[in-house]
Amino acid sequence: MTNGVPRRLAQAVVVLWAAFTLSFVILYLLPGDAVLAKLGGGEGGSTVTAADVARERAALGLDDPVVVQYGKRLVAAAQGDFGRSIATGEDATTLVLNALPSTLSITGLGLLFAVVFGGAIAILGTYTRSRLLSQFLASLPPLGNSLPPFWVGLMLIQVFSFDLGLVPALGSDGFSSLVLPAVTLALPTGAIIGQVLAKSLRTQLDEPYVEVVLAKGAGRARVHFGHVLRNAALPALTLVGVLAGNLLAGSVITESVFSRDGIGRVTASAVSAQDIPVVQAVIVLAALFFVVLNLVVDLLYPVLDPRLAGRVTAKAVSGV
Amino acid sequence: MSSLAPPNAVRQELGFYLRRPGLVLSGAVIVFVLLCAVAPELFTSQDPIAGVPAERLQGPSAAHLFGTDETGRDVFARVVHGAALSLRATVLSVLVSLIAGAALGLLAGSRGGWVDSLVMRVVDVLQSVPSILLSLALVTALGFGTTNVAIAVGVANLATFARLMRAEVLRVRTGVFVEAARAAGVRWTGVLARHILPNSLGPVLVLATLSFGTAVLEVSALSFLGYGATPPTPEWGSLVAGGRGFLATAWWMTTFPGLTVAAVVLATNRISRALDGERRLG
Amino acid sequence: MSALLEIRDLVVSYHTRSGVVPAVRGADLAVAPGEIVAVVGESGSGKSTTAHAAIGLLPRGGRVESGSITFAGRDLTGLSDKQWQQVRGSDIALVPQDPTVSLDPVRRVGEQVAEVLLVHRLVPRRAAAAEAVRLLRTAGITEPERRARQYPHELSGGLRQRVLIAIALAGRPRLIIADEPTSALDVTVQREILDHLEGLAAESGTAVLLITHDLGIAADRAARVVVMSQGEVVETGSTREILTAPAHAYTRELLAAAPSLSREPLRARLDAGPDVLLAVNGVSKSFDGRTRVVDDVSFTLTRGRTLALVGESGSGKTTTARMVVGLETPTDGTVTFDGNDITTLGREELRLLRRRFQLVYQNPYASLNPRFTIEEVITEPLRAFGVGSPAERRTRAAELLDQVALPSSMLARKPAELSGGQRQRAAIARALALHPDLLVCDEPVSALDVSVQAQILRLLVRLQEELGLTYLFITHDLAVVREIADHIAVMRDGSVVEHGPADTVLTTPNAQYTKDLLAAIPGAVAPDPIR
Secondary structure (H helix, E strand, O other), X not given: OOOHHHHHHHHHHHHHHHHHHHHHHHHHHOOOOHHHHXXXXXXXXXXXXXXXXXXXXXXXXXXXXXXXXXXXXXXXXXXXXXXXXXXXOOEHHHHHHHHHHHHHHHHHHHXXXXXXXXXXXXXXXXXXXXXXXXXXXXXXXHHHHHOOHHHHHHHHHHHHHHHOOOOOOOOOOXXXXXXXXXXXXXXXXXXXXXXXXXXXXXXXXXXXXXXXXXXXXXXXXXXXXXXXXXXXXXXXXXXXXXXXXXXXXXXXXXXXXXXXXXXXHHHHHHHHOOOHHXXXXXXXXXHHHHHHHHHHHHHHHHXXXXXXXXXXXXXXXXXX | OOOOOHHHHHHHHHHHHHOOHHHHHXXXXXXXXXXXXXXXXXXXXXXXXXXXXXXXXXXXXXXXXXXXXXXXXXXXXXXXXXXXXXXXXXXXXXXXXXXXXXHHHHHHHHHOHHHHHHHHHHHHHHHHOOHHHHHXXXXXXXXXXXXXXXXXXXXXXXXXXXXXXXXXXXXXXXXXXXXXXXHOOOOHHHXXXXXXXXXXXXXXXXXXXXXXXXXXXXXXXXXXXOOOOOOOOOOHHHHHHHOHHHOOOOOHHHHHHHHXXXXXXXXXXXXXXXXXXXXXXX | OOOOEEEEEEEEEEEEOOEEEEEEEEEEEEEOOOOEEEEEOOOOOOHHHHHHHHOOOOOOOEEEEEXXXXXXXXXXXXXXXXXXHHHEOOOEEEEOOOHHHOOOOOOOHHHHHHHHHHHOOOOOHHHHHHHHHHHHHHOOOOOHHHHHOOOHHHOOHHXXXXXXXXXXXXXXXXXXXXXXXXXXXXXXXHHHHHHHHHHHHHHHOOEEEEEEOOHHHHHHHOOEEEEEEOOEEEEEEEHHHHHHOOOOHHHHHHHHHOHHHOOOOOOOOOXXXXXXXXXXXXXXXXXXXXXXXXXXXXXXXXOOOEEEEEOOOOOOHHHHHHHHOOOOOOOEEEEEEOOEEHHXXXXXXXXXXXXXXXXXXXXXXXXXXXXXXXXXXXXXXXXXXXXXXXXXXXXXXHHHHHHOOOOHHHHHOOHHHOOHHHHHHHHHHHHHOOOOOEEEEEOOOOOOOHHHHHHHHHHHHHHHHHHOOEEEEEEOOHHHHHHHOOEEEEEEOOEEEEEEEHHHHHHOOOOHHHHHHHHHOOOOOOOOOOO
């Protein structure tokens, strides 16, 4: 395991590099012109001369050959520099990092809700002896996965802010303004947790070792919480990286619905303005999230699963 | 089972559906929205674009099932007419991920070696960025519009298809019956075409039906954010967005288009679940 | 009535989505204190369901419809969950079928043994660990202190079964239900485990209800035998009665089929003939460049004869077979088939030679493409070599089905619609399609029920005589070998430890390992049955 850590770190760096390259290919090589979008995007439809465009392109370094552009940007990105926002002229990295805390607070709370409710639904649904309750709980995650999150957010505002007046509809201040966005974010994520964990629990309950535990005279609670839950939680753990990414991506919609400041808002307006440096900074940040969380899970896994202890684990970084 | 007499088989088939009212309802929902996409005038005679200002912001009634919006347009008519654009984008995006993903997966799984490694590393990277962000990046580069949104969503989701197709090819490839065919003297191309492909495609097609629901959600999310069709043209996601300003006064403007999306997603998910195994388990 | 366990008129069925499937239809059996009773039957006989009903652990959907299960005078059928929990582990214990999947993979072995003690509050929490170690030692595990701290995956299958025996003994039960306790283990390990279980049961006066498909094991271990078929008990009696004077036709059939109880080959054994068809010369195989899975193996096979390659799991016998048919390339050595060294052939040359040697796999459920019809399965080799028109291939397929004694109506069926034995016949028909000289059979009967096993073996022998086939027969089962082989090569850890004419190897073995294998065949202590 000790010699696995450097290798795992190297893999993580490779994934980050690849994510940067992918975003470069998409954003800088595909057709579409950010400069025109910026110059022409202003109010009044001011006339844009060829000279304006050329000056702007040169200033942004878009005139260099592709390989040179790629090299320059890669070196800069490695130092955390993704260039200046085309729309506002601010440093893209600073823009994104400044927006991070606000987003982290709703994603953090959202993850908590998702784990608690998704986990509870899965555990209760497989533990209860009432078929009706079990079927009802099993039907919740597919339902949660099917509702458009932007619409759910609006419905929550409608009911809890306008009809009941319980929480503020919009804005970024105070804990109470966190609740509805966090619930909106938690819905699809909690649905995935509930679904995966319940499936995993059901598979484990059919394993022959469960029969042996029952044959010892153990009760259902001991079977469920003493044996099955731990075995079932292990595969669910590999989802963490994906889920965190989903939460971050979900913030684009949630923050737009609730008019909150954060990464999502920054992303949405950057996409609208075809503000390439900012979009690229967000993508690489998301990949960084994914890579770091998977690294943690990967290093934690052998500690939790004795079968993998002392062995180089299967390549959990590379995905689910 | 197949040797049973036809009347019996029909009755069995009927019984299968009677025991699953949810599945039948889901089928009806899908048939309905497909008809809306092909022939919207079957369901509404009202104009989705031009409104009647005198009838603005009316609640649901017999004349306006889903109420009217701020310029007096019938929301139901807009939902029905929006089906064509929304569904076309969804189908396009699923086709992009299915065809490109399955081809990549087949290539990786059947060739192996460095081809496999290369394809799978690309897939790894595609999966390390959340699909919404990836499609946003593609939209940034390609520009706005429903077709671009559809392509962006399709590309962002193709990694799952590639991964599943490769896993299936590898699973089937190591199957004993595949080796038995080779040991019997069948050529590799024959083994690939007659044994591996038919046996590995099934789960991938099921995934396609399942990802139809995801694609509806993602396409409508991007259209909600305003990257889809330009304003007067109705599209499900942008209809929900259009009602945002009237949440307090005209709840029907967001509620009904959103419910439509949810109903379509639920219905496709139910059907794909049925395809995934209930038929076989009976 | 002094019975410890008495089952009367037991009816059990499984409630599934597609309807109610009866599993046991009126079973009666009794176990006296300290007695070993074997329940023998093939898959689907209801033997396992009966046993699980007795410990209240029917699989999902299983329900006791009527009848009684009385344990020490108390009817168990109406017990509540709480009451069952008190019975399980302390009155009745279970030794399950497959030790490799029957322990919780993420809990230490010692904890899992101690769990019984804690559940029933037999010892204080602090003393449980030490008691678990003692139990592991009793179950025949060396270094129990170290083993107790290990996880299941660090133990071999045999050791894990000993852990499960320790778990079963922990609550000092009066009855142990052992459900095919050794069928997942190698024969030599099988015998040790059964010896130990038998000894411990005798020592502590524990009764054992032994569920097995192998009449040989029942004959060796049980005082009384209960024969089940299709959910019913067809015959009950002392082991001696059952073996020497079976009353029921099914019991006689089972006795005739049990390879472990037969003493005679299915046809007269042949000497090595003059015409060498296959020569394997100094063949070795290493997958990782270091350990040799097969190490310097040589043998020859002459036309029309059967050579059995015998060994336990990990002996290298299957890898050897795969090298013979060119599915693996040897690291060293040559494989010469009728004068051609197949290890040096090009891809297409090898493919063309394949029509002369074909392979029959162990698992008939996996070796047929589930989407093909039986006709497509059988005609595939013909199509691959461009033999005949479609109509001619169809005729040939019907002819082949006839040879393997399947009706031609099977041609249109899918593999899933056939039983295991029928599928294996179809697989044999496919192998015969191109008139091969050599059939390599890799454990062709070990996935099948004993009566079906006997039919397939007889079929193979008949085909050999009719078509002049040569067989390389891979198996772990010396009892099967005794019925069909002309020559035997015994493999262990990648090497051939003994090689010679079948009668010599079976009656006067040289290698100690061969002796062990022979001694491990169940049924050895049974009285000679009348056949």
